[in-house]
Amino acid sequence: MISPTGPFILSAILLYPILAARAADTFPWDQLTPSPNLNWVQCYSIFQCTRLEVPLDYSDPNVSTAALAVIRLPGNASDEQYKGPILFNPGGPGGSGVDTVVANGASFQAILGSQANQYDFVGFDPRGVRYSTPIASFFATDVERALWNAGAPLTSLNQSSDAITHAWGQAHLLGALAAQRDASQILKYLTTDNVARDMLLITQKFGFEKLKYYGVSYGTVLGATFAAMFPDKVERILLDGVVDAEAWFSANLTIEATDTDKGLQAFFDGCVAAGPELCAFYKPTAAEIADRLTALTASIREQPVPVLTPAGYGVVDFSLLRRSLFAALDSPFTLFSTLARGLAALENGDGDTLYSIVQQPQFQCDCSNNTAFSPIDDSTVAIECGDAVEVTDSIEEVTEFYQNAARTSQFAEFLVGATRVSCSGWQVYREDRFKGPVAAANTSFPLMLVTTTADPVAPKAAALNTQARFPGSALLTQDSPGHTSTRAPSLCTIGYFRQYFLNGTLPAPGTVCPVDATLFGVPGNSTSKRNTMSADEQELLAAMKVIADSVGPAIARKTKNWN
Numbered sequence: 001m002i003s004p005t006g007p008f009i010l011s012a013i014l015l016y017p018i019l020a021a022r023a024a025d026t027f028p029w030d031q032l033t034p035s036p037n038l039n040w041v042q043c044y045s046i047f048q049c050t051r052l053e054v055p056l057d058y059s060d061p062n063v064s065t066a067a068l069a070v071i072r073l074p075g076n077a078s079d080e081q082y083k084g085p086i087l088f089n090p091g092g093p094g095g096s097g098v099d100t101v102v103a104n105g106a107s108f109q110a111i112l113g114s115q116a117n118q119y120d121f122v123g124f125d126p127r128g129v130r131y132s133t134p135i136a137s138f139f140a141t142d143v144e145r146a147l148w149n150a151g152a153p154l155t156s157l158n159q160s161s162d163a164i165t166h167a168w169g170q171a172h173l174l175g176a177l178a179a180q181r182d183a184s185q186i187l188k189y190l191t192t193d194n195v196a197r198d199m200l201l202i203t204q205k206f207g208f209e210k211l212k213y214y215g216v217s218y219g220t221v222l223g224a225t226f227a228a229m230f231p232d233k234v235e236r237i238l239l240d241g242v243v244d245a246e247a248w249f250s251a252n253l254t255i256e257a258t259d260t261d262k263g264l265q266a267f268f269d270g271c272v273a274a275g276p277e278l279c280a281f282y283k284p285t286a287a288e289i290a291d292r293l294t295a296l297t298a299s300i301r302e303q304p305v306p307v308l309t310p311a312g313y314g315v316v317d318f319s320l321l322r323r324s325l326f327a328a329l330d331s332p333f334t335l336f337s338t339l340a341r342g343l344a345a346l347e348n349g350d351g352d353t354l355y356s357i358v359q360q361p362q363f364q365c366d367c368s369n370n371t372a373f374s375p376i377d378d379s380t381v382a383i384e385c386g387d388a389v390e391v392t393d394s395i396e397e398v399t400e401f402y403q404n405a406a407r408t409s410q411f412a413e414f415l416v417g418a419t420r421v422s423c424s425g426w427q428v429y430r431e432d433r434f435k436g437p438v439a440a441a442n443t444s445f446p447l448m449l450v451t452t453t454a455d456p457v458a459p460k461a462a463a464l465n466t467q468a469r470f471p472g473s474a475l476l477t478q479d480s481p482g483h484t485s486t487r488a489p490s491l492c493t494i495g496y497f498r499q500y501f502l503n504g505t506l507p508a509p510g511t512v513c514p515v516d517a518t519l520f521g522v523p524g525n526s527t528s529k530r531n532t533m534s535a536d537e538q539e540l541l542a543a544m545k546v547i548a549d550s551v552g553p554a555i556a557r558k559t560k561n562w563n
């Protein structure tokens with residue numbers, strides 16, 4: 001439905017780990033009357049839904065209300081065993097908790113909730129997101145948005161010498177448009193601090209005083225913000241793929257690119273280890289594969305490759321090649337093989353496979369007005385820019401910012417530069433919004449943080465900074481490339497998740513979990529070990545695989561189109 005705008009959506013993609021790839025079912029949310037209590041109705045066959053009315057402005061309840069779409073996969077434990085809700089946020093910002101829980105809630109509950117299902121696994125759409133109102137929309141119709149996006153294609157900031165200038169101009173136009181179209185002045189209330197307040201209210205409406213929460217990617221910013229604002233309301237907060245929330249609020253995500261290039265190195269090394277049978281872009285050494293990629297990139301810069309398939313069409317140019325590389329770093333276990341095949345085919349002038357990694361459905365005009373609920377890319381921009389300090393950078397300053405960030409990673413073209421540029425024209429700020437510090441000397445229960453060894457957008461450095469700001473919090477490292485632990489199944493990691501929620505047990509300092517999967521499908525110990533696993537373990541691995549398989553490919557595609 002929607003193509004995002006120039007670089008604007010990029011940070012969202014990057015920070016948006018889990019998408020509802022299979023949320024094909026629909027539910028008439030607009031026919032539910034919002035209520036100050038949780039009035040559940042059956043929905044999406046096995047779920048229960050409600051719309052919770054909350055104050056739009058917590059410092060002035062008279063302003064107006066928001067109506068949060070909340071969904072739960074109810075537990076079935078007896079009253080004595082019932083442990084209440086675990087709230088979940090899938091990242092973005094702008095990710096729909098509802099869609100994600102519909103698609104993957106049963107798998108998440110299997111992973112977190114134990115046999116007895118003592119928890120309700122709860123998704124909610126943050127205010128301004130998807131099925132929650134008020135609606136964040138800068139465009140009157142989907143057609144208007146599609147035309148905007150067509151005029152602001154998603155390019156690398158390294159595509160051409162005027163790419164930054166152009167993106168800066170687009171950001172200023174979009175910022176002005178958003179402000180002009182915000183007649184009812186709701187955008188400034190969509191910030192993360194208010195979502196944290198909403199989470200406390202949801203928890204209280206369930207009859208509990210303290211929050212149990214699982215947040216991934218941007219969801220870690222939300223969780224850390226909650227812990228900083230309500231340190232004595234923490235029962236369990238599990239943050240997976242930890243973003244440096246201080247960096248987030250200061251509109252400087254350079255640190256997030258710390259491990260990005262390690263992911264590309266993992267592609268080279270993994271390809272060597274896999275051999276020519278399993279890795280189509282094989283060379284005997286990592287350095288030779290890197291050279292091979294550099295040569296291919298240079299040749300595509302000179303001469304792009306048109307792609308015309310039954311599913312869609314486009315041009316594989318420098319930006320698209322770079323974007324598919326970057327997308328694969330998010331989900332190496334599902335995308336590295338495809339990436340290797342795509343690169344090898346591209347050398348022979350065939351761009352179909354590479355294009356398929358990031359391919360979007362063509363925009364279909366149903367010529368109706370704006371959809372009833374929020375288009376995700378608009379809410380993404382509203383939240384990330386509304387959270388941050390006001391960015392007043394000139395073109396020279398954002399150019400310098402980008403060049404600086406490019407010293408941290410060769411993918412700064414998509415992450416740090418883009419985010420900084422995309423908020424440079426934003427106008428709608430709420431003066432009394434939370435501005436940090438995102439820290440607490442003592443939370444009522446320690447946070448558990450999870451990082452991987454080569455996360456392209458949430459590096460270990462960000463997790464360590466977060467750990468330092470929340471004394472007592474524990475850090476688990478999963479030994480895999482990819483964004484968040486969800487990208488590769490690991491019984492070890494899941495064991496710690498369960499212990500944390502059920503028992504409050506934290507991983508010991510320095511704990512590293514191996515994964516039960518291999519890059520490029522290399523046969524390894526984990527596969528043979530599978531024969532000796534219990535039925536429960538096999539079931540868990542299957543649940544994790546469902547999540548990993550639905551997330552990676554979906555994320556890659558979302559880089560240009562959210563729905």
Ligand SMILES: *[C@@H]1O[C@H](CO)[C@@H](O)[C@H](O)[C@H]1NC(C)=O
Pocket residue numbers: 059060061062
């Ligand atoms: C909200 O409205 C009520 C009634 O009009 C008024 O008494 C109250 O002071 C208002 N609250 C705020 C925070 O403005």
Ligand SMILES: *[C@@H]1O[C@H](CO)[C@@H](O)[C@H](O)[C@H]1NC(C)=O
Pocket residue numbers: 076077078115116117
């Ligand atoms: C709850 O559901 C799980 C999984 O669906 C099932 O194994 C278990 O027996 C159920 N427990 C009760 C008390 O119904």
Ligand SMILES: *[C@@H]1O[C@H](CO)[C@@H](O)[C@H](O)[C@H]1NC(C)=O
Pocket residue numbers: 252253254255401404
């Ligand atoms: C952004 O953060 C990086 C460190 O991650 C720092 O080197 C750089 O100076 C910061 N840039 C600005 C404009 O604050």
Ligand SMILES: *[C@@H]1O[C@H](CO)[C@@H](O)[C@H](O)[C@H]1NC(C)=O
Pocket residue numbers: 367368369
């Ligand atoms: C779209 O909106 C316009 C103006 O609000 C209205 O006149 C028109 O009937 C709407 N069209 C549809 C298909 O809903």
Ligand SMILES: *[C@@H]1O[C@H](CO)[C@@H](O)[C@H](O)[C@H]1NC(C)=O
Pocket residue numbers: 158297298301403406410413
């Ligand atoms: C831009 O891309 C070229 C390869 O085409 C590369 O050599 C250069 O380092 C990149 N610049 C930045 C700032 O990433």
Ligand SMILES: *[C@@H]1O[C@H](CO)[C@@H](O)[C@H](O)[C@H]1NC(C)=O
Pocket residue numbers: 232442443444
């Ligand atoms: C932290 O808070 C907990 C519970 O609120 C309390 O038991 C503990 O003594 C506090 N620790 C410190 C160092 O203040």
Ligand SMILES: *[C@@H]1O[C@H](CO)[C@@H](O)[C@H](O)[C@H]1NC(C)=O
Pocket residue numbers: 498499502503
């Ligand atoms: C919880 O902790 C107890 C005591 O350390 C242990 O015996 C039990 O196995 C743990 N349960 C889980 C689910 O980890």
Ligand SMILES: *[C@@H]1O[C@H](CO)[C@@H](O)[C@H](O)[C@H]1NC(C)=O
Pocket residue numbers: 523524525
């Ligand atoms: C399999 O496990 C053994 C012992 O745990 C280890 O030495 C070996 O390197 C592993 N092989 C692979 C392919 O991971």
